[in-house]
Amino acid sequence: MLTTTEIKAIEHEISLVPHKKAAVIEALKIVQQQRGWVSDESLGAVADYLGMSQAEVDSVATFYNLIFRKPVGRHIILLCDSISCYVMGYRNLYAALQVQLNIKFGGTTTDQLFTLLPNPCLGCCDRAPALMIDDDLYTNVEPENLKEILAKYT
Amino acid sequence: MxxxxxxxxxxxxxxxxxxxxxxxxxxxxxxxxxxxxxxxxxxxxxxxxxxxxxxxxxxxxxxxxxxxxxxxxxxxxxxxxxxxxxxxxxxxxxxxxxxxxxxxxxxxxxxxxxxxxxxxxxxxxxxxxxxxxxxxxxxxxxxxxxxxxxxxxxxxxxxxxxxxxxxxxxxxxxxxxxxxxxxxxxxxxxxxxxxxxxxxxxxxxxxxxxxxxxxxxxxxxxxxxxxxxxxLSKSEDAGTKLYGVSGKVNRPGIWELPMGVTVRELLEEHAGGMRKGLGFKGALPGGASTDFLTSEHLDVKMDFKSVAEAGSRLGTGTMIVLDDATCPVGFVHNLQHFFAQESCGWCTPCREGLPWVEKILLSLENGEGREEDLDLLKMHTDLLGPGKTFCALAPGAM
Missing domain, CATH: 3.40.50.11540 (NADH-ubiquinone oxidoreductase 51kDa subunit)
Incomplete structure (x- = not known):
């Protein structure tokens, strides 16, 4: 079941496009924003609401990197693993994060606080290496800065 | 200016x-x-x-x-x-x-x-x-x-x-x-x-x-x-261009310059040259999908035609520098990891080929390469060549 808040937001998106179906990505984003991730049940609710099959909605949901079909932690760490950050040492950051959080890429900490994901280029290559936590971008990050950065998130 | x-x-x-x-x-x-x-x-x-x-x-x-x-x-x-x-x-x-x-x-x-x-x-x-x-x-x-x-x-x-x-x-x-x-x-x-x-x-x-x-x-x-x-331009292509440089240079950054500045001007005057103790091995002139330019190309103008004549593409004009202390195989493996992951899967040569290429490069990086791997890599440059896939990102990937 979609909540009234979700329905209101989805209806707004539908009003901007010529066919209901065209709002599916926005609808998935809205549900994920409310619930943290898109469960089978949520996916089914979106499909029913837009008059699409679950398979059709899932094919879209699983295509995009940042629609989560598995539960994630309260905060998402996106560590850039692309070329400029490779040259500038993202692997050192990854090694430090693995030690500090005790998870690898794709993992969620046992306290459900963080999920760590690799991410293609964050578009700040002149300030590499870079990572994002939720909406916050961090650039020129050194492994020794990580502790302080992570401490901001509770 | x-x-x-x-x-x-x-x-x-x-x-x-x-x-x-x-x-x-x-x-x-x-x-x-x-x-x-x-x-x-x-x-x-x-x-x-x-x-x-x-x-x-x-x-x-x-x-x-x-x-x-x-x-x-x-x-x-x-x-x-x-x-x-x-x-x-x-x-x-x-x-x-x-x-x-x-x-x-x-x-x-x-x-x-x-x-x-x-x-x-x-x-x-x-x-x-x-x-x-x-x-x-x-x-x-x-x-x-x-x-x-x-x-x-x-x-x-x-x-x-x-x-x-x-x-x-x-x-x-x-x-x-x-x-x-x-x-x-x-x-x-x-x-x-x-x-x-x-x-x-x-x-x-x-x-x-x-x-x-x-x-x-x-x-x-x-x-x-x-x-x-x-x-505004220094070349046949008009206007100014946003040029960027990333990698181990002294001043990575982005600048609006007349279209057609040379690779050398960009690297030395604007990006401040290589960091101390490092040499220039090559660069991708305009993003991950463009081909390497090397030290013989330093006087190439960064415009569409000149970079194409040098065997690469201007692309987005944002250059990634490969220094001589970074492994070129690891560098290319990183690129192919990205392309393999991001392939949308619509065309077979890209969907099946890029993960294969990524694996070959990883084995080379790990010292487990075989002579015939080079032929395989060459084969994929043909299989993903222009005109063989729906979009231009596939040839860009190889």
Missing amino acids: ERPLTEHIHPDRPPFNIKEYEAVGGYAAVRMALKEWSPKQLQQAVQESNLKGRGGAGFNTGLKWSFVPMDGNAAQTKYVIANADEMEPGTFKDRLLLEGSPHQLIEGMILAAFAIQANTSYIFLRFAYKKAARILRESLQEAYDAGYLGKNILGTGFNLDMHLHTGVGRYMCGEETALLNALEGKRATPRAKPPFPQVSGLYGKPTIVNNVETFCCVPHIVNKGAAWFRS
């Missing part, structure tokens, strides 16, 4: 609001063109300026617009889309324009919409540009409030809506036909061309998709003329 696109961008202060932007000549081009020019005149001015697409393809922008059918049903729905899905590794130029001068982009898009008589436009922004999203939302509202967007713009009878769409992450969304599918709420797979988007694009309607930097050039061309725009 003129820097029309970035003259008013200062990283240490917020971008101009609409009043500040107007005070330095902002929206003058919209006021003039919408009141005094015909759409055809605007298309011609852009075509004569020799502005070429800054997303990497380098096609004449005005010529691209001229393929939109303008006769017949005037009420025909048409669309203008800004491709702000900057996601090719090593590319960080549009971020500067989006965060630093949002009204310049909006103005360029209004002019483009007028030129093809489109009434709806979208900015397709990648998810990671959160700051740009916030700035664009505010700026779009300002433009509506000031009457540059909406119904009957400046009393001219021209209507235009502009919406911000933020993506959910996929490199393919930067390919123009895949971007259209993404906007329609589908998987971002490419479409067969022809028909080209100018004839059948978003929801089957005539559509132009241009890069952010391309749109940002348009107000200046309208204000100062095609001849002025051509005169």
Whole structure:
């Protein structure tokens, strides 16, 4: 079941496009924003609401990197693993994060606080290496800065 | 030296609001063109300026617009889309324009919409540009409030809506036909061309998709003329260009320079040369999909034609430097890991080939390579060659 808040937001998106179906990505984003991730049940609710099959909605949901079909932690760490950050040492950051959080890429900490994901280029290559936590971008990050950065998130 | 696109961008202060932007000549081009020019005149001015697409393809922008059918049903729905899905590794130029001068982009898009008589436009922004999203939302509202967007713009009878769409992450969304599918709420797979988007694009309607930097050039061309725009350049390709350098140089960064500066000028004068103790091994001149240039190419001009003649592509003009202490195999493996992961899976050579290539490179990196691996890699450069896949990203990947 979609909540009234979700329905209101989805209806707004539908009003901007010529066919209901065209709002599916926005609808998935809205549900994920409310619930943290898109469960089978949520996916089914979106499909029913837009008059699409679950398979059709899932094919879209699983295509995009940042629609989560598995539960994630309260905060998402996106560590850039692309070329400029490779040259500038993202692997050192990854090694430090693995030690500090005790998870690898794709993992969620046992306290459900963080999920760590690799991410293609964050578009700040002149300030590499870079990572994002939720909406916050961090650039020129050194492994020794990580502790302080992570401490901001509770 | 003129820097029309970035003259008013200062990283240490917020971008101009609409009043500040107007005070330095902002929206003058919209006021003039919408009141005094015909759409055809605007298309011609852009075509004569020799502005070429800054997303990497380098096609004449005005010529691209001229393929939109303008006769017949005037009420025909048409669309203008800004491709702000900057996601090719090593590319960080549009971020500067989006965060630093949002009204310049909006103005360029209004002019483009007028030129093809489109009434709806979208900015397709990648998810990671959160700051740009916030700035664009505010700026779009300002433009509506000031009457540059909406119904009957400046009393001219021209209507235009502009919406911000933020993506959910996929490199393919930067390919123009895949971007259209993404906007329609589908998987971002490419479409067969022809028909080209100018004839059948978003929801089957005539559509132009241009890069952010391309749109940002348009107000200046309208204000100062095609001849002025051509005169900014040091080469056959017109205008200025945003050039970036990342990697182990002394001053990585981004600069607006005359089109056609050399690789050497960019590396030595602007990026401050290699870091102490490191040598220059090579560089990808314009993002992850472009081919290596090496030390023999330092005097190559960074314009579309010259870089192509040197065997690579200008691409986005944002260079990634490979230093002599970084393993070239590891470097290329990192690139192929990205391309394999981001392949949309629509075409077999790309879907099946790139993970294979990534594995071969990993085994080479781990010292487990075999002589015949080189033949396999060569085979994939043929299998993913131009014309063998629906989109141009596949040849770019190899």
